[in-house]
Amino acid sequence: MLEVRHLTKRFGAVLAVNDLSFDVREGRVTGFLGPNGSGKSTTMRIMLQLDRPQAGTATFSGRSYRELKHPLREVGALLDAGYVHPTRTASKHLRYLALSNSIPTRRVDEVLELVGLGEVADKRVGGFSLGMRQRLGLAGALLGDPGVLLFDEPVNGLDPEGILWVRTFMQRLAAEGRTVLVSSHLLSEMALTANDLVVIGRGQLIRQGSVDEFLNQTASGGWVEVRSPQAEVLAALVEGSGGRVTRGQGSFSASGVTAADVGELAAANGIVLHELSPKQVSLEEAFIEATRDAQQYTSAPLADGAS
Amino acid sequence: MIGLIRAEWLKLRSVRSNVILMISIAVLAVGLGALLAAVVPLDDPGPNGLPLSLDPLIRVQLVTAGFGLGLALLGVLGVQVIGQEYRFNTIRATFAATPRRGRVLAAKAVLLVVATLLIAAILVSLSVAIGGAILAGRGVGLDMSAPGTWRLLIGTWLLAPGYALAGFGVGMILRQPIGSIVAVLAWPMVIEQIVVGFLTDSVGRWMPYHAGGQVVEEHAREHMFGPWAGFAYFLGFALVLCLIGAVLVQRRDA
Numbered sequence: 251m252l253e254v255r256h257l258t259k260r261f262g263a264v265l266a267v268n269d270l271s272f273d274v275r276e277g278r279v280t281g282f283l284g285p286n287g288s289g290k291s292t293t294m295r296i297m298l299q300l301d302r303p304q305a306g307t308a309t310f311s312g313r314s315y316r317e318l319k320h321p322l323r324e325v326g327a328l329l330d331a332g333y334v335h336p337t338r339t340a341s342k343h344l345r346y347l348a349l350s351n352s353i354p355t356r357r358v359d360e361v362l363e364l365v366g367l368g369e370v371a372d373k374r375v376g377g378f379s380l381g382m383r384q385r386l387g388l389a390g391a392l393l394g395d396p397g398v399l400l401f402d403e404p405v406n407g408l409d410p411e412g413i414l415w416v417r418t419f420m421q422r423l424a425a426e427g428r429t430v431l432v433s434s435h436l437l438s439e440m441a442l443t444a445n446d447l448v449v450i451g452r453g454q455l456i457r458q459g460s461v462d463e464f465l466n467q468t469a470s471g472g473w474v475e476v477r478s479p480q481a482e483v484l485a486a487l488v489e490g491s492g493g494r495v496t497r498g499q500g501s502f503s504a505s506g507v508t509a510a511d512v513g514e515l516a517a518a519n520g521i522v523l524h525e526l527s528p529k530q531v532s533l534e535e536a537f538i539e540a541t542r543d544a545q546q547y548t549s550a551p552l553a554d555g556a557s
Numbered sequence: 558m559i560g561l562i563r564a565e566w567l568k569l570r571s572v573r574s575n576v577i578l579m580i581s582i583a584v585l586a587v588g589l590g591a592l593l594a595a596v597v598p599l600d601d602p603g604p605n606g607l608p609l610s611l612d613p614l615i616r617v618q619l620v621t622a623g624f625g626l627g628l629a630l631l632g633v634l635g636v637q638v639i640g641q642e643y644r645f646n647t648i649r650a651t652f653a654a655t656p657r658r659g660r661v662l663a664a665k666a667v668l669l670v671v672a673t674l675l676i677a678a679i680l681v682s683l684s685v686a687i688g689g690a691i692l693a694g695r696g697v698g699l700d701m702s703a704p705g706t707w708r709l710l711i712g713t714w715l716l717a718p719g720y721a722l723a724g725f726g727v728g729m730i731l732r733q734p735i736g737s738i739v740a741v742l743a744w745p746m747v748i749e750q751i752v753v754g755f756l757t758d759s760v761g762r763w764m765p766y767h768a769g770g771q772v773v774e775e776h777a778r779e780h781m782f783g784p785w786a787g788f789a790y791f792l793g794f795a796l797v798l799c800l801i802g803a804v805l806v807q808r809r810d811a
């Protein structure tokens with residue numbers, strides 16, 4: 251298990267991470283979600299002790315990263331596919347990492363095959379596409395067969411096929427019992443990949459829990475759109491049964507009740523319905539709602555009294 | 558630690574520019590001496606007023622003349638070992654693999670010392686063999702028993718790790734290779750020349766590269782350190798640069 255406790259990191263005047271605490275459990279894909287600039291990459295660099303925080307700790311089963319004797323055998327990370335020298339070959343890039351952590355060098359060929367780079371093992375990395383570099387980064391993360399995996403925006407710049415491949419890969423790693431943390435600024439991506447979510451905004455924790463919980467708790471969850479010639483009467487009945495109602499012209503939207511509740515109320519009272527449709531908050535709406543207060547750069551709201 | 562040193566050795570030789578640099582050092586260091594041995598007139602009076610044919614130590618200096626530049630380029634190699642890692646961000650892959658940064662830096666330093674001692678041993682020997690053969694062909698071979706000869710050769714050899722470590726230290730402090738390379742080339746070849754030229758009797762002796770260079774001088778020069786004192790001072794200077802660099806690397810974000 252990966253535990254983050256009270257992390258704080260400042261870059262000059264910028265407070266990138268602010269007293270951030272959360273847990274990442276094993277056997278699950280945990281999405282690390284936040285708008286751009288919310289401090290995801292910084293947090294992940296701190297986990298590997300590449301950046302020095304002003305306060306706080308990140309521990310792997312109770313040990314800090316530098317206490318791991320051969321860290322690549324316990325924690326694999328793909329923070330940025332660009333951490334390679336362009337004139338070095340893929341195989342030599344992995345070989346030096348293997349040597350530094352006493353990992354048998356035959357493992358280099360294994361992971362290159364695993365990510366589909368076996369053919370280009372002896373080619374210089376400078377000629378690789380972004381997708382190939384991502385795969386090489388993934389191979390580096392898997393080199394030591396670690397129980398914890400950290401991926402920072404791994405699908406950025408990938409084509410749909412690559413995205414699907416990475417997504418399936420991460421789910422497979424979690425199914426093998428590993429701890430998988432993957433960051434993204436897109437909730438829709440995380441909803442497809444992750445089991446759990448850690449949502450941050452402006453370096454602060456906004457919510458931690460399962461993806462389903464997040465979607466249910468956020469904003470109003472769902473509501474029902476109702477149109478009826480007797481909208482007023484039905485709205486009053488819905489309120490009487492404990493629902494909340496927002497009235498419109500011959501229509502209203504109700505929350506706190508299901509479409510079935512409204513339909514039964516209408517039938518029992520002989521009311522004609524022209525529309526009865528359950529609505530879900532979209533994922534992105536839920537996410538924007540949750541991070542609204544923490545957004546650094548929100549677009550200016552349309553002025554209300556302008557017209 | 559052995560694994561880390563092997564990893565650093567692989568890193569060094571798997572980057573094309575490093576291979577090109579090492580080949581250039583070999584060609585320049587050996588080639589310049591060989592060229593001079595072939596063309597310098599034997600009977601014109603040299604710096605000591607004696608013709609080459611009558612001055613055995615000058616002949617050794619001649620065949621090792623390429624090491625002025627060769628040593629400076631070993632300093633560049635010292636820069637590259639760390640500067641390239643920062644330039645291409647591989648420093649993050651390196652420190653993620655070995656979060657105890659001091660161990661990585663120690664491995665790099667050990668590799669530099671061992672590698673430059675090996676390289677310099679080979680190149681000094683080659684210079685003596687090739688330049689000596691060319692001079693012998695012209696009728697005045699090297700006289701290895703002439704006083705000062707062995708100090709010059711061993712001094713040149715031992716300066717190699719000093720230059721490399723100084724470059725390594727500068728690379729750690731500045732973190733970016735271009736500025737560091739300019740620094741390790743311009744400092745000894747331009748700045749120190751000017752300072753020693755104009756301020757010979759005041760700060761001149763404290764110029765580290767010049768102090769180190771006393772070990773290959775024929776005679777102790779006025780106002781300067783003696784040969785081995787100067788060498789020790791230079792080595793101390795290189796180690797202090799490494800120490801400052803190592804502290805900075807440990808403290809800063811990678």
Ligand SMILES: Nc1ncnc2c1ncn2[C@@H]1O[C@H](COP(=O)(O)OP(=O)(O)O)[C@@H](O)[C@H]1O
Binds near residue numbers: 261265290292
């Ligand atoms: N090395 C750095 N120097 C200065 N500011 C930085 C540095 N790295 C990140 N920041 C700032 O910290 C904040 C968080 O950035 P980051 O962790 O990259 O966010 P995310 O990965 O969520 O997009 C941003 O405001 C960013 O500009």
Ligand SMILES: [Mg+2]
Binds near residue numbers: 292402403
């Ligand atoms: Mg980021």
